[in-house]
Amino acid sequence: MAAGRRRSITAGAALLALAGCAAPSSEAPEAADRPWDDVLAEADGQTVDLWMYGGDEAGNAYVDDVLAPAAAGLGVTVRRVPVADTGDALDRVLSERQAGVTDGEVDLVWVNGENYATGRQAGAWLCDWALDLPNREHTDPDDPLLENDFGVPVEGCESPWHKAQFTLVYDSARVPEPPTTLAGVLDWAQANPGRFTYPAPPDFTGSVFVRQVLSSVAAGPGEVPLEYSQEAYDEYAPALFDRLAELDPALWRGGETYPQSQQELDRLFADGEVDMTMTYGPATLTDLVADGTVPPTTRVLTLEEGTFGNASFLAIPSTSGDAAGAQVVADLALSPEQQVAKADPGTWGQFTVLDLERLDEADRAAFEQLPASPVVPPYEELSQNAQAELSADWVGPLDEGWRRSVLAP
Amino acid sequence: MGLRKDPRAPHHSHARGGALHAGHAALAAWLVLPLVPLVLWAAADRWTAPAVLPQAWGTAGLRDAVDAGAGTGFLRSTVLGLVVAALATPLGAMAGRALATHRVPLGGAVLAVLLSPLVLPPFAVALGLDVLLLRLGVPSPVGVVLLLTVAALPYTTVLMRAAYAAHDRGFEDEARTLGATARQTVFHVQLPLLAPALAGAAFLAFLVGWSDYVVTLLVGGGQLVTLPLLVASAAAATGNEAQVAVLSLSSVLPPLVLLVAVGLVGRRARA
Amino acid sequence: MSTRQRAVLLVLPALVPVAAVVGAALVSAVLLSLGLTPLVGQPELSLDAWRAAAGDLGTATRLSLGIAAAATVLAAGVGLCLALAATAVVRRSRLLGALAALTIPVPHLVGAAAIGLLLADSGFLPRLLGVAPGDWPSLVGGQWWVAVVAEYAWKESAFVALVVGSVLASRARSYDETAALLGAGRWARFRYVTLPLAAPALGVASAVTFVYTLGSYEVAALLGRPYPEPLPVMAVRLAGSIDLAVRPQAAAVAVTTAVLALAAVLLALRALRRLSAWD
Numbered sequence: 031m032a033a034g035r036r037r038s039i040t041a042g043a044a045l046l047a048l049a050g051c052a053a054p055s056s057e058a059p060e061a062a063d064r065p066w067d068d069v070l071a072e073a074d075g076q077t078v079d080l081w082m083y084g085g086d087e088a089g090n091a092y093v094d095d096v097l098a099p100a101a102a103g104l105g106v107t108v109r110r111v112p113v114a115d116t117g118d119a120l121d122r123v124l125s126e127r128q129a130g131v132t133d134g135e136v137d138l139v140w141v142n143g144e145n146y147a148t149g150r151q152a153g154a155w156l157c158d159w160a161l162d163l164p165n166r167e168h169t170d171p172d173d174p175l176l177e178n179d180f181g182v183p184v185e186g187c188e189s190p191w192h193k194a195q196f197t198l199v200y201d202s203a204r205v206p207e208p209p210t211t212l213a214g215v216l217d218w219a220q221a222n223p224g225r226f227t228y229p230a231p232p233d234f235t236g237s238v239f240v241r242q243v244l245s246s247v248a249a250g251p252g253e254v255p256l257e258y259s260q261e262a263y264d265e266y267a268p269a270l271f272d273r274l275a276e277l278d279p280a281l282w283r284g285g286e287t288y289p290q291s292q293q294e295l296d297r298l299f300a301d302g303e304v305d306m307t308m309t310y311g312p313a314t315l316t317d318l319v320a321d322g323t324v325p326p327t328t329r330v331l332t333l334e335e336g337t338f339g340n341a342s343f344l345a346i347p348s349t350s351g352d353a354a355g356a357q358v359v360a361d362l363a364l365s366p367e368q369q370v371a372k373a374d375p376g377t378w379g380q381f382t383v384l385d386l387e388r389l390d391e392a393d394r395a396a397f398e399q400l401p402a403s404p405v406v407p408p409y410e411e412l413s414q415n416a417q418a419e420l421s422a423d424w425v426g427p428l429d430e431g432w433r434r435s436v437l438a439p
Numbered sequence: 440m441g442l443r444k445d446p447r448a449p450h451h452s453h454a455r456g457g458a459l460h461a462g463h464a465a466l467a468a469w470l471v472l473p474l475v476p477l478v479l480w481a482a483a484d485r486w487t488a489p490a491v492l493p494q495a496w497g498t499a500g501l502r503d504a505v506d507a508g509a510g511t512g513f514l515r516s517t518v519l520g521l522v523v524a525a526l527a528t529p530l531g532a533m534a535g536r537a538l539a540t541h542r543v544p545l546g547g548a549v550l551a552v553l554l555s556p557l558v559l560p561p562f563a564v565a566l567g568l569d570v571l572l573l574r575l576g577v578p579s580p581v582g583v584v585l586l587l588t589v590a591a592l593p594y595t596t597v598l599m600r601a602a603y604a605a606h607d608r609g610f611e612d613e614a615r616t617l618g619a620t621a622r623q624t625v626f627h628v629q630l631p632l633l634a635p636a637l638a639g640a641a642f643l644a645f646l647v648g649w650s651d652y653v654v655t656l657l658v659g660g661g662q663l664v665t666l667p668l669l670v671a672s673a674a675a676a677t678g679n680e681a682q683v684a685v686l687s688l689s690s691v692l693p694p695l696v697l698l699v700a701v702g703l704v705g706r707r708a709r710a
Numbered sequence: 711m712s713t714r715q716r717a718v719l720l721v722l723p724a725l726v727p728v729a730a731v732v733g734a735a736l737v738s739a740v741l742l743s744l745g746l747t748p749l750v751g752q753p754e755l756s757l758d759a760w761r762a763a764a765g766d767l768g769t770a771t772r773l774s775l776g777i778a779a780a781a782t783v784l785a786a787g788v789g790l791c792l793a794l795a796a797t798a799v800v801r802r803s804r805l806l807g808a809l810a811a812l813t814i815p816v817p818h819l820v821g822a823a824a825i826g827l828l829l830a831d832s833g834f835l836p837r838l839l840g841v842a843p844g845d846w847p848s849l850v851g852g853q854w855w856v857a858v859v860a861e862y863a864w865k866e867s868a869f870v871a872l873v874v875g876s877v878l879a880s881r882a883r884s885y886d887e888t889a890a891l892l893g894a895g896r897w898a899r900f901r902y903v904t905l906p907l908a909a910p911a912l913g914v915a916s917a918v919t920f921v922y923t924l925g926s927y928e929v930a931a932l933l934g935r936p937y938p939e940p941l942p943v944m945a946v947r948l949a950g951s952i953d954l955a956v957r958p959q960a961a962a963v964a965v966t967t968a969v970l971a972l973a974a975v976l977l978a979l980r981a982l983r984r985l986s987a988w989d
Binding site for chain 2: 714721724734788801818819828927960961975976983
């Protein structure tokens with residue numbers, strides 16, 4: 031009996047040890063400092079598993095048909111792993127990190143804000159490499175979008191890929207005279223019951239919308255401090271939730287429920303149930319109009335006070351076994367040739383992270399000759415008065431507060 | 440299966456026959472109706488509200504599905520499904536047989552354990568089990584097959600236990616009396632009689648491997664891009680309906696072929 | 711070798727991997743929920759995650775049980791009818807058997823997409839019937855979770871039909887014929903021959919359906935609404951939180967789901983033991 035118990039205790043202890051009692055360090059490992067030629071030499075022959083959200087057909091096609099062949103020219107094989115949610119990639123990385131794996135299956139991830147911030151908590155990203163990429167010289171070192179990602183310093187832990195702007199989208203046939211400010215949008219929604227709604231946070235897009243309203247309600251951009259503090263939350267959040275609760279009965283289905291994702295909202299918009307939708311990735315609109323998913327009269331609504339802008343990045347997990355190859359791919363993705371190809375609305379239409387002033391004549395001309403999208407205005411217009419994203423620490427409390435105050439009061 | 444209409448069956452009044460027909464029609468509608476929009480979408484290039492039928496027919500969905508890697512995804516899913524079925528069916532049949540004979544000590548508890556994978560929500564894999572497998576150094580394909588086989592075992596065990604419980608041992612006893620060896624009895628009497636149940640069990644086990652997302656992705660480490668991974672990622676955005684429909688319908692085909700094939704084998708074996 | 715030993719040997723190859731995997735999964739989840747295997751910070755035994763999740767656990771549990779119960783009752787009823795129609799001696803419908811077989815391989819994710827396309831406010835059905843989106847009842851994302859229950863009932867009815875049908879096919883016909891020969895009526899044959907033969911399989915298939923529905927995530931996430939949320943949706947939302955410190959709460963919800971499901975399995979097994987044909 032006693033022996034049996036001792037054995038089970040030993041087994042329990044062994045399992046506990048295996049399950050990993052000690053958390054991995056939250057400190058990010060740093061890439062070795064070495065000449066780029068060494069990185070290129072090591073990368074030759076490596077296979078880079080690029081995990082990315084797979085719902086964007088144009089993005090998949092760009093990676094498969096443009097980026098991967100170019101990488102193959104450098105001796106690096108790019109394997110795209112499509113996931114339904116970037117969080118799935120992060121889950122795998124966190125598990126590998128906890129298990130102490132050093133030759134993991136994820137080499138490169140297309141991330142932005144939230145997942146990057148989450149990964150940073152656990153030291154999931156390799157740091158101190160992105161600033162050393164040769165093509166980095168084409169970016170503006172003082173570009174705020176490339177310095178911070180959702181208020182978390184980038185610090186060379188991820189390499190910029192493209193820029194994005196939070197955008198409201200409307201059907202000009204159904205809203206002939208659209209509002210020009212966010213406050214105006216909310217008033218319009220109240221005057222047109224049932225024709226507007228937004229995805230329920232913690233959906234990424236819905237969460238951005240709520241923060242956008244926060245900035246609008248708080249007497250405009252710049253008023254709410256980017257850094258989160260309980261005092262700032264207590265000062266600004268109540269007005270936000272009051273405004274959204276007031277709006278609630280005028281929303282789709284009388285506000286008794288909300289779409290659970292941007293995808294669901296897009297479907298409502300496509301089916302003509304609501305007159306507006308919203309996205310942090312306006313690049314996809316060109317395709318959605320072209321294939322008839324949304325009406326040809328779909329337009330982007332630019333707001334006077336501007337909207338949040340951000341950049342999305344390529345990050346290398348600290349568990350990657352092919353980090354050199356991943357760096358080569360990230361550098362390639364930053365090259366003027368790749369950036370211009372990706373910015374073509376016929377390919378993917380993603381806004382470049384490069385500073386055109388820093389390009390040579392020919393490359394700049396290539397960007398200037400890009401065809402315009404019939405739907406999405408150029409970046410300069412979209413990003414006018416762009417606001418800086420609030421820090422990631424705001425996201426959790428605001429999402430939770432919204433659930434308690436607006437969704438289920 | 441190949442039984443003709445029973446001549447001894449009592450005659451039916453027209454009214455009862457009509458009700459039966461209506462019932463069958465309702466059941467058929469119940470099964471088919473949800474698939475109708477999917478079939479229409481698979482052949483639609485454009486279908487916007489409030490049109491009842493697509494405005495433009497075409498093969499855009501098929502093209503997108505092929506571009507997304509449906510071909511290799513299809514092959515990988517098939518292999519994964521077959522491996523899981525090949526492991527979980529015999530294991531489930533053996534366990535089902537033993538449990539049906541009531542000779543297993545603590546049979547009730549054993550059955551409860553064998554059913555326990557059902558109580559694990561699939562996403563629970565991401566809450567520590569995947570870390571454990573990585574720590575133990577289990578190669579990812581082995582991990583995927585192990586977890587999916589375990590997930591399939593409740594289905595195969597339950598089905599085979601029920602089949603063995605309803606199975607008439609008389610035939611086997613008769614065969615043994617007539618001089619058949621134990622092995623002959625199993626392969627020539629028992630298994631043919633249980634062919635429909637075995638086919639059903641294999642089919643369900645195949646589907647566990649065939650339609651999994653979480654384990655294949657997280658434990659497989661993305662090395663195994665199967666059809667469900669493609670479906671899930673394509674279904675994560677509006678505008679991919681045609682592609683999702685094609686991928687979905689193509690994911691219905693192989694199990695169906697398998698079912699027909701196993702059904703035919705089962706019938707021949709029993710004839 | 712005694713028959714007992716042989717029975718044990720037959721069970722072990724299935725039992726060992728199942729016990730190992732399920733045991734490891736549950737222990738890992740419990741450890742995480744108790745703060746012993748954090749992704750960041752020092753391990754420390756605490757019930758904080760359980761306390762934090764407790765507020766919503768009651769509502770989520772009731773909702774999950776309700777959805778699972780409704781889906782199971784529907785699936786069992788329709789599934790039994792399908793199995794009977796597909797294996798009946800008289801007027802057997804081969805077509806229904808084939809259609810049920812067609813439904814089974816549809817993954818739930820796809821099933822949810824299909825039901826959404828069918829039942830949404832501007833779905834295929836309201837368009838077919840000429841009902842405007844505003845007049846169509848809120849089946850998708852509505853208060854009564856109709857689309858979610860319908861999806862589970864639809865898919866699982868085919869599963870029930872397969873399990874019950876395969877038992878009836880191997881066994882029932884000969885009994886049924888004998889009973890008919892002895893002059894038993896249609897109802898009497900159903901009541902005293904077919905139903906007792908089908909009952910154990912029906913019971914176990916229903917239990918499987920119930921437990922599966924309780925733990926499954928994607929259908930409720932796609933066709934449901936953001937509040938209130940069933941247990942698996944709550945767990946996945948917490949697991950995906952931007953703050954890694956919230957992850958133990960997800961584990962607490964997952965463990966709760968597993969314990970509920972386990973209780974359902976044990977109850978079902980007890981009920982089944984009472985059925986003569988099962989034991």
